[in-house]
Amino acid sequence: MLGPISAEELGLVAIHEHIGYGMPGSELDTKWWKTPEERYEETVPKLRKFHENGGGTFVDATGICNGRDIDYYKSLSRKTGVHIVACTGFVGGDTALPHFARASVDYLARHFIHEITVGIGDTGSKAGVIKVGVSRGGRMTELDKRIYRAAARAAVATGVPILTHLAIDARPAIDIFNEEGLPLDRVLFGHVDDGVNAESTPDTWIIEQGGRLGFDTFGYETELPDPPFWARPRKDRMEHFLRFVQGGHADKVLASADANCSPLGWPGVKGHTVNYIFEVLIPDLRANGVDEATINKIFVENAADFLSIRN
Amino acid sequence: MTDTTTSTPTVNTVLGPVPADELGVVAVHEALLSVVPGAEHAYDISMDRAEIFEVLAGKLRDFRAHGGGTIVDSTGMFHGRDVNLYEALSRSTGVHIVASTGMGPEEMLGGYFLTPQTNPPTPWPAEKFADLFTKEVTEGMVVPRVERRGAAGLVASTATSEGMTATDESLFRGAARTALNTGVPVSIRYGKDALGDLGVVLDEQLPAHRIVVGGLDRRDAAAAGAPLEVAQRGAFVALDHVGLDDDDAYLTDRERAALVLDLVKAGHGSRILLSSNAIGVAKGQPDYDLPFSYVVSKFVPFAKLQGLSDEDARRILVDNPRDLLTLR
Numbered sequence: 001m002l003g004p005i006s007a008e009e010l011g012l013v014a015i016h017e018h019i020g021y022g023m024p025g026s027e028l029d030t031k032w033w034k035t036p037e038e039r040y041e042e043t044v045p046k047l048r049k050f051h052e053n054g055g056g057t058f059v060d061a062t063g064i065c066n067g068r069d070i071d072y073y074k075s076l077s078r079k080t081g082v083h084i085v086a087c088t089g090f091v092g093g094d095t096a097l098p099h100f101a102r103a104s105v106d107y108l109a110r111h112f113i114h115e116i117t118v119g120i121g122d123t124g125s126k127a128g129v130i131k132v133g134v135s136r137g138g139r140m141t142e143l144d145k146r147i148y149r150a151a152a153r154a155a156v157a158t159g160v161p162i163l164t165h166l167a168i169d170a171r172p173a174i175d176i177f178n179e180e181g182l183p184l185d186r187v188l189f190g191h192v193d194d195g196v197n198a199e200s201t202p203d204t205w206i207i208e209q210g211g212r213l214g215f216d217t218f219g220y221e222t223e224l225p226d227p228p229f230w231a232r233p234r235k236d237r238m239e240h241f242l243r244f245v246q247g248g249h250a251d252k253v254l255a256s257a258d259a260n261c262s263p264l265g266w267p268g269v270k271g272h273t274v275n276y277i278f279e280v281l282i283p284d285l286r287a288n289g290v291d292e293a294t295i296n297k298i299f300v301e302n303a304a305d306f307l308s309i310r311n
Numbered sequence: 312m313t314d315t316t317t318s319t320p321t322v323n324t325v326l327g328p329v330p331a332d333e334l335g336v337v338a339v340h341e342a343l344l345s346v347v348p349g350a351e352h353a354y355d356i357s358m359d360r361a362e363i364f365e366v367l368a369g370k371l372r373d374f375r376a377h378g379g380g381t382i383v384d385s386t387g388m389f390h391g392r393d394v395n396l397y398e399a400l401s402r403s404t405g406v407h408i409v410a411s412t413g414m415g416p417e418e419m420l421g422g423y424f425l426t427p428q429t430n431p432p433t434p435w436p437a438e439k440f441a442d443l444f445t446k447e448v449t450e451g452m453v454v455p456r457v458e459r460r461g462a463a464g465l466v467a468s469t470a471t472s473e474g475m476t477a478t479d480e481s482l483f484r485g486a487a488r489t490a491l492n493t494g495v496p497v498s499i500r501y502g503k504d505a506l507g508d509l510g511v512v513l514d515e516q517l518p519a520h521r522i523v524v525g526g527l528d529r530r531d532a533a534a535a536g537a538p539l540e541v542a543q544r545g546a547f548v549a550l551d552h553v554g555l556d557d558d559d560a561y562l563t564d565r566e567r568a569a570l571v572l573d574l575v576k577a578g579h580g581s582r583i584l585l586s587s588n589a590i591g592v593a594k595g596q597p598d599y600d601l602p603f604s605y606v607v608s609k610f611v612p613f614a615k616l617q618g619l620s621d622e623d624a625r626r627i628l629v630d631n632p633r634d635l636l637t638l639r
Contacts, residue, residue, distance in 0.1 A: 023428065024348070025421025027455035028388060029443060064352050065421070094426045097349025098419055099595045114354035121352070136426045196430070229430035264456075266428045 001074045001084045001125045004309075010083060011056020013303030014274050016163060016190055016216035016256040018263075019043060019058075019073055019084070024065040024097050026265020034262065039072075042262035046273045047080040053278040057083040057303070059256075061163055061190075063091040063131050064100070067264040070123040085307065088115035089131035089151055091165045093143030101143055108150030109157075116158045128307060130154055132173075133165025138197065140169045148173055152180035155187075159310040162187045163214070167206060168197045174209050183210065188254055188306060190214035193240055195222070195232030203244070207252050212306060215241045216256035219276035220269065228269055234284075242288055250294050254302055255281065320637040323448070323464035323495065324381075324407045325397045328638075334407060335380020336607055337632035340498065340525050340551040340586035342593075343367055343384045343400070343408070346391030348419055350595025358594065364396060367591045370603055371404040377604035381407040383586075383636070385498050385525075387467045388412045388444075390419065391594060394452050394460040409464035409636060412447035413486050414440075416471040416502065417478040425478065434478045440485025441492065448493040464636060466495055470502030480511055487515035490522075494638040498549075500525040505537040509546060519545030523584060523635055528552050528562045528570065538570060542579035547635055551586040554605040568614040575623050583627045584635070585610065 020039070026032055034042075050058065062068045070086055077084040089112060090096045100108065115127040130151045135141045140148070155162050162182075164173070167189035177184055192203045193215040203213055221227060221234045244253050257276040260268045277299075285295055321328035344363055350356050374382065386392060392410060401408040414420055424440075426432040444466050451459030466489045468482045475483070483499060490497045497517065501508035501524060509524055527538040528550040538548045550570060552561045562570065574583055589601040602608070611624050 023421060023423035023426070025389065025423030028421075028453055029423070030446070030450075030453065030459070033456055065349055094422045097347075097352075097421060099347045099349030099353055101349070101418075111354050118354075136432045265423055 001077045007304040007308040012299045013057040015254045016061045018260045020262045020264040022067040022265025047082045059085045065097045085128035087129045087131040088112045088127035092133035092135040093141045094135040105150045109153040112154035130162045148176045152182045164190045167192045167201045188212045188214045195230045217258045219257045219272045322636045323462040331633045331637040336628045337381040338586045339383045340385045342386045343591040344391040345590045347595030371406045374603040377608040383409040385467045411465040411467040412444045412463035413467040415468035415482045417476045437481040437484035441488035444489040445492045467498040469500040474503040483511045487512040487517040497522045523547035525549040542582040549584045553587045553610045554601045568617045
């Protein structure tokens with residue numbers, strides 16, 4: 001948000017998070033409104049704690065029409081010392097408003113490239129990652145595919161990586177990336193650990209094709225007092241993750257909590273923050289025998305390798 | 312909402328309630344700032360506020376110079392509506408501005424209403440839309456995530472052109488319930504079937520005289536006799552593409568004038584509304600910058616030459632929209 005930095009400076013990276021996410025249109029419903037005072041009050045302590053815990057970089061995966069607010073992110077970054085990387089792109093076709101939903105691949109690619117190379121709106125800040133995703137229903141829609149193709153072209157043109165919301169229906173996605181000549185290690189197939197879709201996500205096949213896997217909904221657990229519908233038992237998620245970490249794929253996985261600092265158009269999940277990474281996830285990994293070098297690889301080296309702009 | 316037995320009938324404008332008799336000549340179906348949802352984020356579209364203000368102020372002054380009194384921005388709550396801008400424009404130009412709540416068709420909605428974060432992602436039902444729109448009248452129109460301002464004066468919705476979808480129907484029913492709850496009128500732009508779509512609103516027990524049906528100068532509707540039938544049911548008939556003279560899907564102005572005279576002759580002079588669906592400033596869509604004054608300065612004089620009486624002209628330009636917009 002505050003300009004390009006060297007990959008060495010990223011530090012420990014939370015690869016898939018949200019300062020605040022809301023479905024497009026939620027801004028019209030006052031039931032979700034909070035004052036700016038409340039927003040900062042909910043958000044700043046979480047980012048400060050992230051920084052104190054040793055967190056270096058927060059990747060915000062909030063799409064263009066989901067309440068992405070660059071000026072706000074800049075102020076948060078400057079005041080907390082956390083690097084914030086914002087994205088261009090869309091969480092899924094069903095979060096792209098009509099102007100973009102009607103647009104051609106070419107227009108969408110130009111829009112993404114502009115946000116990566118020139119800047120987002122009048123903020124002067126450049127997007128560091130491209131968000132794409134599968135619409136509700138679990139099958140890629142025609143619009144989802146148009147967005148994936150545009151994202152692939154923008155990734156090839158700029159060297160910025162792609163981060164996906166959901167990795168189900170991966171075959172058409174990988175076909176598109178291959179057709180556009182994008183190396184698959186530039187794509188993080190996210191939410192492979194999600195409670196609803198994990199069973200039907202071809203995780204091993206994605207790795208075989210050369211993609212990276214995002215275990216990035218850590219903390220959305222059925223053990224929570226009021227779990228969301230995408231929650232999963234903690235043990236199942238950890239076993240799933242360890243199969244890849246300890247099965248020779250530690251260099252292909254990334255992990256995050258997909259938490260909202262201050263949700264914009266939904267209640268959020270009480271008590272779930274980005275700091276789950278430090279408070280639960282990393283201790284759990286240690287308890288399961290994952291060594292420090294591997295933890296460093298997942299949260300620092302893999303993230304730096306993925307986020308580095310490849311020209 | 313307003314007790315018409317003891318107080319002056321009023322209309323909700325962006326600067327507050329105005330006595331209905333002060334509206335003057337009204338354009339009921341126009342757009343001030345019209346933004347295709349999402350276009351405000353587009354890399355190639357500028358949203359220069361000062362420039363937008365100047366363009367709109369110029370058009371409103373032209374409207375006023377030709378005898379216009381009130382513009383209704385009938386684009387609803389999610390198509391570029393900017394209440395603060397409209398307040399400043401109204402103060403600056405002296406034109407009354409009535410802003411609208413409502414949304415539609417389905418394609419124009421945000422995912423919040425269509426694929427909410429629930430499992431399954433069930434689209435919003437009529438009752439939730441009714442609540443959202445009603446609050447825009449009773450509590451004020453939203454400036455997203457910032458504040459509420461003045462009350463909406465109209466609730467507007469549009470059906471999908473290929474035919475009303477399930478969510479369009481929820482929007483129409485929600486709009487009808489909003490009108491029943493608050494006393495503002497309903498504007499509908501039908502999709503494929505003018506009478507069928509009107510029937511959805513009437514089914515909510517909203518009296519027909521609280522409804523304006525737009526787009527009745529579409530060639531398909533006119534050929535099917537829809538304008539006359541809508542008038543017979545008691546709803547307002549909006550011939551609201553006045554000035555659009557080169558589109559095969561719509562009547563020409565000459566045909567429009569003939570239709571106006573036919574409706575008057577059939578005894579429905581009190582049901583006719585004229586407007587242009589002009590766009591003051593268009594973003595994310597082609598410009599359509601017909602002057603807001605076109606109806607009053609060009610079309611009505613032409614219709615008079617064709618035989619429209621001064622009395623009927625005044626009724627169509629002043630009395631009918633006043634009756635529609637007055638809070639009941």
